[in-house]
Amino acid sequence: MIPWLAVAGLVLVAYGTVAGLFFAPADYQQKDAFRIIYVHVPASYLSMLGYVVMATAAGIGLIWRMKLAHAVAASAAPLGAWFTFLALMTGSIWGRPMWGTWWEWGDPRLTSELILLFLYFGYMALRAAIDDTTRADRASAVLALVGAVNVPIIHFSVEWWSSLHQGPTLVRAGGPAIAGPMLWPLLAMIAGFSLLFAALLLARVRTEVLIRERRARWVRKVVYPEETA
Amino acid sequence: MEVLSMGGYGAYVWPAYALTFGVLLLCVAQGRRRHRRVVRELRARLEIGRGESK
Numbered sequence: 250m251i252p253w254l255a256v257a258g259l260v261l262v263a264y265g266t267v268a269g270l271f272f273a274p275a276d277y278q279q280k281d282a283f284r285i286i287y288v289h290v291p292a293s294y295l296s297m298l299g300y301v302v303m304a305t306a307a308g309i310g311l312i313w314r315m316k317l318a319h320a321v322a323a324s325a326a327p328l329g330a331w332f333t334f335l336a337l338m339t340g341s342i343w344g345r346p347m348w349g350t351w352w353e354w355g356d357p358r359l360t361s362e363l364i365l366l367f368l369y370f371g372y373m374a375l376r377a378a379i380d381d382t383t384r385a386d387r388a389s390a391v392l393a394l395v396g397a398v399n400v401p402i403i404h405f406s407v408e409w410w411s412s413l414h415q416g417p418t419l420v421r422a423g424g425p426a427i428a429g430p431m432l433w434p435l436l437a438m439i440a441g442f443s444l445l446f447a448a449l450l451l452a453r454v455r456t457e458v459l460i461r462e463r464r465a466r467w468v469r470k471v472v473y474p475e476e477t478a
Numbered sequence: 479m480e481v482l483s484m485g486g487y488g489a490y491v492w493p494a495y496a497l498t499f500g501v502l503l504l505c506v507a508q509g510r511r512r513h514r515r516v517v518r519e520l521r522a523r524l525e526i527g528r529g530e531s532k
Contacts, residue, residue, distance in 0.1 A: 266495070271481060281485035288498040328505060335501050339494045346490050449505050456513040463520055472520045 254448035261441030269434035276431075285343040287434055290418070291442035292335035296365060297400050299329025299446065303372070304397040307390035316461060317454075319386035322393060323376060324453035328446060330369035337362055340414075348413050357406035358414035361399060368396040382461060 269287035276283035303325035310318035340359070341351045353359055372389050379385035407414050418435075419425045425432055462468055484491045 270491075270495070275485060280487060282487040282490055284484065284487075284491050285494045288494055292498065327508070331501055331505055335498055338497055342490050342494045342497075346487055445502065449509060452509050452513070456509070456516050459513075459516055459520065463523065468520060469524060472517055472524060 251448050251451050254444045254451070258441045258444030258448060261437045261444065263441075265434040265438035265441055269438065273431045273434055279347060282343065282346050283431075285339055286418070287438045289336065289339040289343055290435060291438045292332050292339055293362070294439055295442055295446050296329060296333035296336045296362070297403060298443070299325050299332055300365060300368070300393075300397065300400055302450070303329055304393045304400075307386075307393040310386055311390040311394070316386075317458065319390065320454050320457040320461060321450070322390065323386075324450055324457050326369055326372050326376075328449050328453065330366060330373065332446070333362065333366040333369060337366065344413070350413075353413050356413050357410040358403065358412045361403040361406050364399055365403060368392075368399060372396070 265287055269284055273284070275281050303322045306318045306322035306325065309315055310322060337359075340362070344353075345351050372392055375392055376385045376389045379388060404420075406412060407416050418427050427435065459468060459471060482488055482492075
Protein backbone atom coordinates (compact mmCIF):
# COMPACT_ATOMS: atom_id res chain seq x y z
CA MET A 250 0.00 0.00 0.00
CA ILE A 251 2.92 2.31 0.67
CA PRO A 252 4.01 2.53 -3.00
CA TRP A 253 0.45 3.34 -4.10
CA LEU A 254 0.15 6.14 -1.59
CA ALA A 255 3.55 7.46 -2.60
CA VAL A 256 2.81 7.39 -6.33
CA ALA A 257 -0.61 9.01 -5.94
CA GLY A 258 0.92 11.63 -3.64
CA LEU A 259 3.73 12.37 -6.08
CA VAL A 260 1.33 12.77 -9.00
CA LEU A 261 -0.78 15.28 -7.07
CA VAL A 262 2.27 17.15 -5.82
CA ALA A 263 3.74 17.27 -9.35
CA TYR A 264 0.51 18.73 -10.72
CA GLY A 265 0.17 21.16 -7.81
CA THR A 266 3.76 22.35 -8.11
CA VAL A 267 3.65 22.96 -11.86
CA ALA A 268 0.19 24.54 -11.78
CA GLY A 269 0.99 26.57 -8.67
CA LEU A 270 4.30 27.88 -9.92
CA PHE A 271 3.56 28.44 -13.58
CA PHE A 272 -0.14 28.44 -14.35
CA ALA A 273 -1.95 30.00 -11.40
CA PRO A 274 -2.30 33.76 -11.91
CA ALA A 275 -0.19 36.02 -9.68
CA ASP A 276 -1.96 37.43 -6.63
CA TYR A 277 -3.08 41.04 -7.11
CA GLN A 278 -1.58 42.08 -3.76
CA GLN A 279 1.28 39.65 -3.17
CA LYS A 280 2.22 39.11 -6.83
CA ASP A 281 4.31 35.98 -7.36
CA ALA A 282 5.37 35.73 -3.71
CA PHE A 283 1.96 34.22 -2.90
CA ARG A 284 3.08 31.02 -4.69
CA ILE A 285 4.82 30.03 -1.47
CA ILE A 286 1.30 29.21 -0.26
CA TYR A 287 1.45 25.92 -2.21
CA VAL A 288 4.19 24.55 0.03
CA HIS A 289 3.50 26.53 3.21
CA VAL A 290 -0.16 25.59 3.70
CA PRO A 291 0.30 21.82 3.14
CA ALA A 292 3.30 21.80 5.48
CA SER A 293 1.41 23.74 8.17
CA TYR A 294 -1.69 21.63 7.76
CA LEU A 295 0.30 18.43 8.16
CA SER A 296 2.25 19.81 11.10
CA MET A 297 -1.09 20.01 12.92
CA LEU A 298 -2.69 16.90 11.42
CA GLY A 299 0.48 14.98 12.32
CA TYR A 300 0.02 16.07 15.92
CA VAL A 301 -3.65 15.08 15.90
CA VAL A 302 -2.69 11.66 14.55
CA MET A 303 0.04 11.34 17.18
CA ALA A 304 -2.16 12.44 20.10
CA THR A 305 -5.13 10.32 18.96
CA ALA A 306 -2.97 7.23 18.52
CA ALA A 307 -1.30 7.89 21.88
CA GLY A 308 -4.72 8.24 23.52
CA ILE A 309 -5.96 4.99 21.99
CA GLY A 310 -2.77 3.28 23.12
CA LEU A 311 -3.20 4.63 26.63
CA ILE A 312 -6.85 3.65 27.01
CA TRP A 313 -6.92 0.28 25.24
CA ARG A 314 -3.27 -0.65 25.80
CA MET A 315 -2.80 -1.12 22.12
CA LYS A 316 0.82 -1.51 21.14
CA LEU A 317 0.21 -0.73 17.48
CA ALA A 318 -1.35 2.61 18.41
CA HIS A 319 1.76 3.55 20.40
CA ALA A 320 3.88 2.54 17.41
CA VAL A 321 1.85 4.90 15.22
CA ALA A 322 2.23 7.75 17.72
CA ALA A 323 5.97 7.24 18.01
CA SER A 324 6.29 7.15 14.21
CA ALA A 325 4.23 10.29 13.64
CA ALA A 326 6.41 12.45 15.90
CA PRO A 327 9.56 12.88 13.77
CA LEU A 328 7.48 13.41 10.61
CA GLY A 329 5.27 15.97 12.34
CA ALA A 330 8.37 17.73 13.61
CA TRP A 331 9.82 17.93 10.09
CA PHE A 332 6.60 19.37 8.67
CA THR A 333 6.45 21.89 11.53
CA PHE A 334 10.01 22.88 10.73
CA LEU A 335 8.96 23.32 7.08
CA ALA A 336 5.91 25.37 8.02
CA LEU A 337 8.05 27.69 10.13
CA MET A 338 10.79 28.02 7.50
CA THR A 339 8.54 28.56 4.48
CA GLY A 340 6.43 30.95 6.55
CA SER A 341 9.54 32.86 7.47
CA ILE A 342 10.67 33.01 3.83
CA TRP A 343 7.21 34.26 2.88
CA GLY A 344 7.10 36.75 5.74
CA ARG A 345 10.34 38.44 4.77
CA PRO A 346 9.08 40.08 1.54
CA MET A 347 5.45 40.46 2.71
CA TRP A 348 5.81 41.64 6.31
CA GLY A 349 9.39 42.90 6.09
CA THR A 350 10.52 40.46 8.77
CA TRP A 351 11.63 36.83 8.99
CA TRP A 352 10.18 36.38 12.44
CA GLU A 353 8.04 38.29 14.91
CA TRP A 354 8.36 37.31 18.55
CA GLY A 355 5.05 37.29 20.37
CA ASP A 356 2.94 36.88 17.25
CA PRO A 357 0.30 34.31 18.28
CA ARG A 358 0.32 32.20 15.09
CA LEU A 359 4.10 32.10 14.84
CA THR A 360 4.61 31.45 18.55
CA SER A 361 2.00 28.68 18.80
CA GLU A 362 3.51 26.93 15.77
CA LEU A 363 6.96 27.17 17.38
CA ILE A 364 5.50 25.66 20.57
CA LEU A 365 4.20 22.82 18.39
CA LEU A 366 7.77 22.12 17.27
CA PHE A 367 8.93 22.06 20.90
CA LEU A 368 6.07 19.70 21.80
CA TYR A 369 7.28 17.28 19.15
CA PHE A 370 10.85 17.62 20.43
CA GLY A 371 9.69 17.11 24.00
CA TYR A 372 7.72 14.03 23.01
CA MET A 373 10.70 12.51 21.19
CA ALA A 374 13.15 13.42 23.96
CA LEU A 375 10.89 11.84 26.57
CA ARG A 376 10.63 8.64 24.55
CA ALA A 377 14.38 8.55 24.04
CA ALA A 378 15.00 9.09 27.76
CA ILE A 379 12.98 6.05 28.89
CA ASP A 380 14.46 2.65 28.02
CA ASP A 381 11.42 0.55 28.84
CA THR A 382 9.12 0.74 25.80
CA THR A 383 5.87 0.33 27.73
CA ARG A 384 6.76 3.11 30.17
CA ALA A 385 7.99 5.35 27.35
CA ASP A 386 4.69 4.76 25.54
CA ARG A 387 2.59 5.76 28.53
CA ALA A 388 4.61 8.78 29.65
CA SER A 389 4.92 10.20 26.12
CA ALA A 390 1.22 9.59 25.47
CA VAL A 391 0.30 11.78 28.44
CA LEU A 392 2.58 14.52 27.12
CA ALA A 393 1.06 14.21 23.62
CA LEU A 394 -2.47 14.49 25.00
CA VAL A 395 -1.71 17.50 27.19
CA GLY A 396 0.02 19.25 24.28
CA ALA A 397 -2.98 18.67 22.01
CA VAL A 398 -4.48 21.82 23.54
CA ASN A 399 -2.06 23.75 21.35
CA VAL A 400 -3.56 22.56 18.05
CA PRO A 401 -6.84 24.53 18.21
CA ILE A 402 -4.86 27.46 19.56
CA ILE A 403 -2.74 27.45 16.40
CA HIS A 404 -5.79 27.22 14.16
CA PHE A 405 -7.79 29.98 15.81
CA SER A 406 -4.84 32.20 16.79
CA VAL A 407 -5.36 34.44 13.76
CA GLU A 408 -8.98 35.00 14.74
CA TRP A 409 -8.64 35.32 18.52
CA TRP A 410 -5.73 37.71 18.57
CA SER A 411 -4.34 40.24 16.19
CA SER A 412 -1.55 38.68 14.19
CA LEU A 413 0.70 39.59 11.31
CA HIS A 414 -0.42 36.32 9.77
CA GLN A 415 -3.24 36.54 7.27
CA GLY A 416 -6.61 35.02 8.13
CA PRO A 417 -7.81 31.61 6.99
CA THR A 418 -8.01 31.02 3.24
CA LEU A 419 -9.80 27.68 3.00
CA VAL A 420 -11.51 26.77 6.28
CA ARG A 421 -13.60 29.85 6.93
CA ALA A 422 -17.24 30.86 7.17
CA GLY A 423 -18.50 31.62 3.67
CA GLY A 424 -16.23 29.17 1.86
CA PRO A 425 -12.69 29.45 0.54
CA ALA A 426 -11.47 32.97 -0.18
CA ILE A 427 -9.47 31.95 -3.22
CA ALA A 428 -10.35 31.63 -6.91
CA GLY A 429 -10.45 28.34 -8.84
CA PRO A 430 -7.16 28.52 -10.80
CA MET A 431 -5.37 29.33 -7.55
CA LEU A 432 -7.44 26.94 -5.43
CA TRP A 433 -7.10 23.65 -7.34
CA PRO A 434 -3.30 23.45 -7.17
CA LEU A 435 -3.54 24.19 -3.44
CA LEU A 436 -6.05 21.42 -2.81
CA ALA A 437 -3.91 19.05 -4.92
CA MET A 438 -0.83 19.95 -2.89
CA ILE A 439 -2.64 19.42 0.42
CA ALA A 440 -4.00 16.05 -0.73
CA GLY A 441 -0.66 15.03 -2.27
CA PHE A 442 1.37 15.97 0.81
CA SER A 443 -1.15 14.13 2.99
CA LEU A 444 -0.71 10.95 0.93
CA LEU A 445 3.07 11.27 1.09
CA PHE A 446 2.81 11.80 4.84
CA ALA A 447 0.68 8.65 5.11
CA ALA A 448 3.24 6.67 3.08
CA LEU A 449 6.13 7.93 5.23
CA LEU A 450 4.13 7.20 8.39
CA LEU A 451 3.26 3.64 7.39
CA ALA A 452 6.87 2.94 6.44
CA ARG A 453 7.98 4.16 9.87
CA VAL A 454 5.29 2.16 11.65
CA ARG A 455 6.58 -0.96 9.91
CA THR A 456 10.06 -0.35 11.30
CA GLU A 457 8.66 0.45 14.74
CA VAL A 458 6.58 -2.75 14.87
CA LEU A 459 9.63 -4.75 13.85
CA ILE A 460 11.54 -3.42 16.86
CA ARG A 461 8.67 -4.02 19.24
CA GLU A 462 7.98 -7.54 18.04
CA ARG A 463 11.63 -8.54 17.82
CA ARG A 464 10.94 -11.68 19.84
CA ALA A 465 8.13 -12.85 17.55
CA ARG A 466 8.64 -15.68 15.10
CA TRP A 467 7.41 -13.79 12.05
CA VAL A 468 10.18 -11.21 12.43
CA ARG A 469 12.66 -13.87 11.38
CA LYS A 470 10.89 -14.13 8.04
CA VAL A 471 10.97 -10.39 7.49
CA VAL A 472 14.64 -10.14 8.39
CA TYR A 473 15.62 -13.14 6.27
CA PRO A 474 13.35 -12.90 3.23
CA GLU A 475 15.65 -15.12 1.17
CA GLU A 476 15.26 -18.10 3.54
CA THR A 477 11.49 -18.19 3.29
CA ALA A 478 11.44 -17.84 -0.47
CA MET B 479 13.91 33.86 -17.48
CA GLU B 480 10.82 35.72 -16.44
CA VAL B 481 9.64 32.56 -14.74
CA LEU B 482 12.88 32.29 -12.77
CA SER B 483 12.64 35.83 -11.45
CA MET B 484 9.06 35.26 -10.17
CA GLY B 485 8.29 38.95 -10.55
CA GLY B 486 11.27 39.81 -8.35
CA TYR B 487 10.34 37.28 -5.64
CA GLY B 488 12.42 34.43 -7.07
CA ALA B 489 14.88 34.67 -4.19
CA TYR B 490 12.03 33.73 -1.82
CA VAL B 491 9.84 31.43 -3.89
CA TRP B 492 12.53 29.03 -5.14
CA PRO B 493 14.29 28.45 -1.81
CA ALA B 494 10.89 27.76 -0.19
CA TYR B 495 10.19 25.03 -2.75
CA ALA B 496 13.74 23.66 -2.67
CA LEU B 497 13.63 23.43 1.12
CA THR B 498 10.26 21.68 1.07
CA PHE B 499 11.31 19.00 -1.40
CA GLY B 500 14.69 18.68 0.30
CA VAL B 501 13.01 17.93 3.63
CA LEU B 502 10.66 15.43 1.97
CA LEU B 503 13.64 13.56 0.53
CA LEU B 504 15.32 13.71 3.92
CA CYS B 505 12.24 12.14 5.53
CA VAL B 506 12.39 9.29 3.03
CA ALA B 507 16.14 8.80 3.55
CA GLN B 508 15.82 8.93 7.34
CA GLY B 509 13.08 6.31 7.37
CA ARG B 510 14.99 3.99 5.07
CA ARG B 511 18.22 4.33 7.01
CA ARG B 512 16.43 3.54 10.24
CA HIS B 513 14.69 0.53 8.71
CA ARG B 514 17.96 -0.88 7.38
CA ARG B 515 19.67 -0.35 10.72
CA VAL B 516 16.87 -2.10 12.60
CA VAL B 517 16.91 -5.06 10.20
CA ARG B 518 20.69 -5.30 10.62
CA GLU B 519 20.38 -5.26 14.41
CA LEU B 520 17.65 -7.87 14.37
CA ARG B 521 19.81 -10.09 12.18
CA ALA B 522 22.67 -9.70 14.64
CA ARG B 523 20.33 -10.74 17.46
CA LEU B 524 19.16 -13.76 15.54
CA GLU B 525 22.73 -14.78 14.75
CA ILE B 526 23.54 -14.76 18.46
CA GLY B 527 20.39 -16.78 19.13
CA ARG B 528 21.43 -19.35 16.55
CA GLY B 529 24.91 -19.63 17.99
CA GLU B 530 23.53 -20.43 21.42
CA SER B 531 21.10 -23.05 20.22
CA LYS B 532 23.82 -25.03 18.47
